Amino acid sequence: MLSKKLMSIFGGIASLILFVTAVILDREYSWVSLLMIPFVVGLLMSYVFAPQIDWWSFKRNPPDLPGFLGNLLLTHFPFYQNLSALNKTRFRQRVAMYLEARGFFAQRGGEEGEVPLDMKTMIAANVVMLTFGREDFILKKFERIFIYLQAFPTPNHQYLHASEINEEDECLIFSAEHLTLSFRQPGKYYNIIIHEYAQAFQLTYPNFDYPSFDDSIWSIWKKEQVVKYMGMPEEKIDPIGVSVNFFFTNPENFRELMPKSFDNYQTIFNLNPLQKNDPVIDKSVVEGVP
Numbered sequence: 001m002l003s004k005k006l007m008s009i010f011g012g013i014a015s016l017i018l019f020v021t022a023v024i025l026d027r028e029y030s031w032v033s034l035l036m037i038p039f040v041v042g043l044l045m046s047y048v049f050a051p052q053i054d055w056w057s058f059k060r061n062p063p064d065l066p067g068f069l070g071n072l073l074l075t076h077f078p079f080y081q082n083l084s085a086l087n088k089t090r091f092r093q094r095v096a097m098y099l100e101a102r103g104f105f106a107q108r109g110g111e112e113g114e115v116p117l118d119m120k121t122m123i124a125a126n127v128v129m130l131t132f133g134r135e136d137f138i139l140k141k142f143e144r145i146f147i148y149l150q151a152f153p154t155p156n157h158q159y160l161h162a163s164e165i166n167e168e169d170e171c172l173i174f175s176a177e178h179l180t181l182s183f184r185q186p187g188k189y190y191n192i193i194i195h196e197y198a199q200a201f202q203l204t205y206p207n208f209d210y211p212s213f214d215d216s217i218w219s220i221w222k223k224e225q226v227v228k229y230m231g232m233p234e235e236k237i238d239p240i241g242v243s244v245n246f247f248f249t250n251p252e253n254f255r256e257l258m259p260k261s262f263d264n265y266q267t268i269f270n271l272n273p274l275q276k277n278d279p280v281i282d283k284s285v286v287e288g289v290p
Helices: 002-024 027-048 050-060 067-076 085-101 117-130 176-184 192-204 223-230 239-249 251-257 259-269
Strands: 103-108 111-113 144-148 163-166 171-175
Touching (some): 002 027, 067 117, 085 117, 117 192, 117 239, 171 176, 176 192
Parallel strands (some): 103 144, 144 171
Antiparallel strands (some): 103 111
């Protein structure tokens, strides 16, 4: 990372000046130690602003995913599978940058641990799909993702449930069991990642013309199924999560049943999921960014 390289350079030069001043030069040249000051300042600035420096560097030289994670997407993620080669590269780069930009925390017995890289990628891929047509593809407001092994209770929802968005704490919470099932078997299990990030998207972009919903949104996923799988009371399940799931997983049916909502979502996401190899509609929106 660029920040670490800068810290190494500034720290190395400052240490060299200190060594020369203390060991080699006579005391009358002690003023030379003042030359350390700009390099010490550079070291501190590189440490304090490391996230911003690294993000600036990533945007100009986007990283790519390791091959095994690219294979994970190619095997289990239809949106990625259907992209052109150029868009596949852009998608992987955005996923890699999302992984660098967000904090992932495994919750185990009251302690935090490491989240496996493949699980991070499952989450990041869904976020990047939602934001593939927008300049801000990381949803800046929501910086932290917490992962429990299975369904969990929280102060806001004191019963076992599979996922949650917390606007006040600017975080999302998922059950590892549920998100893995929905990623690896998308035709069988409801996608809780899309569900929560659809709400995160709306909170990030509140001024878009979001569609109104009727019972058509339950044409693919039955209400009883979603309620049972998510572990949430029906009144707590935000319909935008259900409708965005529908829009991305079965766009043909969505357009047929809700043509106006389909057009709304095309504008909101700047994507047409029916154009599978090149879904971005207005490419000027993402021009010049990864």
